[in-house]
Amino acid sequence: xxxxxxxxxxxxxxxxxxxxxxxxxxxxxxxxxxxxxxxxxxxxxxxxxxxxxxxxxxxxxxxxxxxxxxxxxxxxxxxxxxxxxxxxxxxxxxxxxxxxxxxxxxxxxxxxxxxxxxxxxxxxxxxxxxxxxxxxxxxxxxxxxxxxxxxxxxxxxxxxxxxxxxxxxxxxxxxxxxxxxxxxxxxxxxxxxxxxxxxxxxxxxxxxxxxxxxxxxxxxxxxxxxxxxxxxxxxxxxxxxxxxxxxxxxxxxxxxxxxxxxxxxxxxxxxxxxxxxx
Amino acid sequence: xxxxxxxxxxxxxxxxxxxxxxxxxxxxxxxxxxxxxxxxxxxxxxxxxxxxxxxxxxxxxxxxxxxxxxxxxxxxxxxxxxxxxxxxxxxxxxxxxxxxxxxxxxxxxxxxxxxxxxxxxxxxxxxxxxxxxxxxxxxxxxxxxxxxxxxxxxxxxxxxxxxxxxxxxxxxxxxxxxxxxxxxxxxxxxxxxxxxxxxxxxxxxxxxxxxxxxxxxxxxxxxxxxxxxxxxxxxxxxxxxxxxxxxxxxx
Numbered sequence: 143x144x145x146x147x148x149x150x151x152x153x154x155x156x157x158x159x160x161x162x163x164x165x166x167x168x169x170x171x172x173x174x175x176x177x178x179x180x181x182x183x184x185x186x187x188x189x190x191x192x193x194x195x196x197x198x199x200x201x202x203x204x205x206x207x208x209x210x211x212x213x214x215x216x217x218x219x220x221x222x223x224x225x226x227x228x229x230x231x232x233x234x235x236x237x238x239x240x241x242x243x244x245x246x247x248x249x250x251x252x253x254x255x256x257x258x259x260x261x262x263x264x265x266x267x268x269x270x271x272x273x274x275x276x277x278x279x280x281x282x283x284x285x286x287x288x289x290x291x292x293x294x295x296x297x298x299x300x301x302x303x304x305x306x307x308x309x310x311x312x313x314x315x316x317x318x319x320x321x322x323x324x325x326x327x328x329x330x331x332x333x334x335x336x337x338x339x340x341x342x343x344x345x346x347x348x349x350x351x352x353x354x355x356x357x358x359x360x361x362x363x364x365x366x367x368x369x370x371x372x373x374x375x376x377x378x379x380x381x382x383x384x385x386x387x388x389x390x391x392x393x394x395x396x397x398x399x400x401x402x403x404x405x406x407x408x409x410x411x412x413x414x415x416x417x418x419x420x
Numbered sequence: 421x422x423x424x425x426x427x428x429x430x431x432x433x434x435x436x437x438x439x440x441x442x443x444x445x446x447x448x449x450x451x452x453x454x455x456x457x458x459x460x461x462x463x464x465x466x467x468x469x470x471x472x473x474x475x476x477x478x479x480x481x482x483x484x485x486x487x488x489x490x491x492x493x494x495x496x497x498x499x500x501x502x503x504x505x506x507x508x509x510x511x512x513x514x515x516x517x518x519x520x521x522x523x524x525x526x527x528x529x530x531x532x533x534x535x536x537x538x539x540x541x542x543x544x545x546x547x548x549x550x551x552x553x554x555x556x557x558x559x560x561x562x563x564x565x566x567x568x569x570x571x572x573x574x575x576x577x578x579x580x581x582x583x584x585x586x587x588x589x590x591x592x593x594x595x596x597x598x599x600x601x602x603x604x605x606x607x608x609x610x611x612x613x614x615x616x617x618x619x620x621x622x623x624x625x626x627x628x629x630x631x632x633x634x635x636x637x638x639x640x641x642x643x644x645x646x647x648x649x650x651x652x653x654x655x656x657x658x659x660x661x662x663x664x665x666x667x668x669x670x671x
Contacts, residue, residue, distance in 0.1 A: 151527075161526065244506050247506035413473075
């Protein structure tokens with residue numbers, strides 16, 4: 143005798159995928175909503191960084207013609223760097239939540255596809271970044287009369303380029319955690335900082351020794367920060383830099399997706415989807 | 421009629437270790453099959469492969485007529501599981517956790533489904549409580565609700581009553597009997613609890629060191645070993661006794 147089941151909603155197609163992604167976003171949103179320290183944490187670090195660099199900036203504008211001509215370039219740098227950092231860590235942390243709560247087994251016997259989980263992690267990283275960087279940006283207006291939003295439409299381009307890089311890196315970090323277990327979780331916090339010196343957040347790429355400048359030009363972030371300085375110092379939007387950033391983003395995301403797919407297949411082969419957690 | 425579960429030549433190795441070896445069985449719709457064996461016998465590894473969480477080294481698994489290796493997503497909405505090796509997120513409330521899964525499984529009215537399950541499994545008063553603050557018995561009910569959220573036609577349960585007191589354990593067994601009665605679902609039950617297996621299962625697979633070493637209905641096994649309880653049969657198998665012969669794997 144077949145089971146009498148009410149007509150369930152479609153299990154395949156874009157609408158079904160969107161429904162499952164929305165369910166996962168809801169799951170992560172419940173986590174944030176239910177804990178004020180988690181909400182505060184989203185804005186805490188970007189705000190502290192912004193205040194610190196704002197003060198440094200104020201000091202240097204009286205001692206540097208370059209900074210005096212482009213007031214706010216350091217604050218813009220720190221806020222954009224934080225968008226990159228939040229984009230990556232927002233993605234990775236949500237996945238770590240599943241490992242900490244030993245929930246992966248439940249998720250992957252449900253109809254949720256791995257790419258749908260990735261899409262929900264991207265959505266949550268977008269939400270977390272918007273909250274964290276948004277609050278810090280608004281406080282910067284009050285404290286230093288500097289508005290990141292004055293960058294205008296280029297800000298959207300910078301935001302997109304940095305988020306894509308963060309997601310590419312997030313996928314690689316999540317893959318490492320899937321492959322090597324929670325012992326690798328600290329990568330989520332520290333991996334991106336290896337890119338800080340070559341991203342040239344606070345100084346032009348030309349400042350780097352010539353022999354390592356190619357390294358900088360292999361990160362989308364260096365293109366973004368050069369582009370930011372071009373807008374703020376020279377008053378021009380460099381389409382070539384945006385094109386470079388987006389082309390590299392495509393490579394980063396493709397590598398991230400490939401490494402994630404490999405790690406997921408390896409986790410299924412080695413039995414790590416069921417026995418995860420502390 | 422197509423078997424709900426059809427497992428053929430299932431094998432899993434981790435390096436040199438053979439965790440599951442040549443396991444084959446089938447289960448007709450509405451049957452309850454028990455996987456019985458000691459620690460490390462291969463029960464959880466077998467269940468993981470039946471869920472598609474673990475890739476077999478060899479062999480095939482068909483669930484409701486779909487090959488799990490190639491057509492997994494066609495059948496996942498129609499099956500579910502519960503295991504002590506996985507948890508629901510502790511910081512979410514019971515209702516939030518179940519709502520997320522009701523959405524993932526495409527329930528037409530997720531809130532109504534959660535209310536209905538809470539009512540049936542008698543935990544309505546727990547819906548707004550954080551899942552991490554539940555007692556073991558309460559967690560088991562909620563975990564069972566998650567496993568039933570999509571009205572599965574195939575239900576895989578790994579030690580569903582482990583660490584429960586006798587009263588709660590009995591309650592869960594009665595509920596499972598009732599669910600099977602109402603829905604004709606096929607249940608695969610891995611357990612250390614011989615009484616539970618004897619009570620719930622139509623067929624029993626006795627596993628040892630990754631292999632099925634004997635099988636049959638509880639009554640057949642009792643008769644074959646000349647024992648009064650499955651626990652004695654289990655001990656005979658664990659100690660490799662059957663009428664004085666060494667046990668050989670059965671196919």
